[in-house]
Amino acid sequence: MFSLKYLSFIGCLCAYINLPQGFSEPVLKKSIAVSTVELIKLLDVEDDLVENLKAYVEILKKKLHLIEKSLITMSTEHKEMKSDYEAYLGNPLNSFRLIHRLHTSWRKWHDYALKTNGDALVHMKKAPDMRKRLPTSLDLEIACRGINDLMSFYNLKPDELVAGNLAGYSKPQTALSAQDCLALGEFSIQIRNEDLAEAWFNTSLARLTEDKLSYKAFKFSRQRVHTSWGLLLMKNNQLTDASNHIDKDPKELSPRTVSLHFQNELATERNCSAVYRKPSRLHCRYNSSTTPFTRIAPLKMEELSTDPYMVIFHDVIYDSEVDSMLNSSQFLLSLVDAGQKSDVRTSKDSNIEDIDKLENRVADMTGLNMDMSEAFSLINYGLGGHYILHYDFFNFTNQMRKRQGDRLATVLFYLGDVDSGGSTIFPIINVTVTPKKGSALLWYNLHNSGDVNLKTLHSACPVISGSKYVLTKWINELPQMFSTPCMKNANLHSD
């Protein structure tokens, strides 16, 4: 418990001083893999790529058509000649044409066939420019990590993913290819999960036999899988097994250094696929007493826990508000610009200023003073995006305690439904909250005494399908001093 708390403390601190969380170095370029917004941009890149290749193919087709047409004329003449070559060649014009054809035309055709067509090259020249917009190997690595997280959180096996089966969310048309499996196998070596790597290699080989590839392509792809597999075995000094894959005598194999890249990924200890929500004796009610405004517009409130005090508000933010927020250029720009790579939270976030109306809403929901509260933070989780177990409080020592105090409460608005996955879980109190557009979760991170509440440990499960947008507001302790009682070692809300 202590170590988790400590890690989360570092995480929060990093967030506070605007450093990437976790222990990695700041990476300026944002990864595509963890954000839906960035993935959508990739669709444009693919559009460009397809358009250019199509234009290239059109030009090649014209060339082909021209060659084919000339071939027809040539072969007709050739056949004619062969049917009665004595008569044909007896005509001096024909013999001249034959000599000329073979001397000049073939050379011309040969040159034409080999010449790279200038027009076609225009399209191919775009490829290097496009490279800047293509995903990098880091992006691919993060995407692999996303899939890997899904697998461990939801206990999925390679053959389920290959068949497009994601923890009961079945999409066979999104099945993985043999190359995808190979990439995931190589990634599994990197993260030292060698059994998983072998499982991916096996799946890749099985997939290859299903794909209708030409023999050459099949052989080439098989060889790539076997080479990677062989290298893995060589690394483990299993030279005889390795030789079966690499097709070499074991004595010829020298164990090469395989560079291993260890990532101390911190995973949630509890499995996200379990349903933690215990039957509740708590209830739903209309809140019409927090502020004068809630008297005229009561809020739908469902209590989830008393320690920590936790409620969910339903329909507390309008669809129109959500839509305008998600469509605002401020939001999109901030997502793109404020890049950070985090091994702790695989998602993109940004700070949203000037959402006064929503801030008043939070005040109505909580009855708390919004002075000194932190700016809203908008997070977008894409493929496998998740946030490992953490606390939201900083747990400052007294000397370090900020003027505004610690994060007393968290309000988490869900800005959309998630097709599958992406729940917020509180494993210690067995609470799971499924994102629902327009609802907001409120909980207190501190006891009334000001002590941190360790039961608030929480995490965001990986998104299996779709994307997740949440807006977080952290409300600080100090401005509440005249409205919230400070009860030494007591929790006002506990049962």
Ligand SMILES: O=C(O)CCC(=O)C(=O)O
């Ligand atoms: O996205 C979630 O469900 C949780 C987010 C969270 O814990 C945070 O922003 O501190």
Ligand SMILES: [Fe+2]
């Ligand atoms: Fe959190």
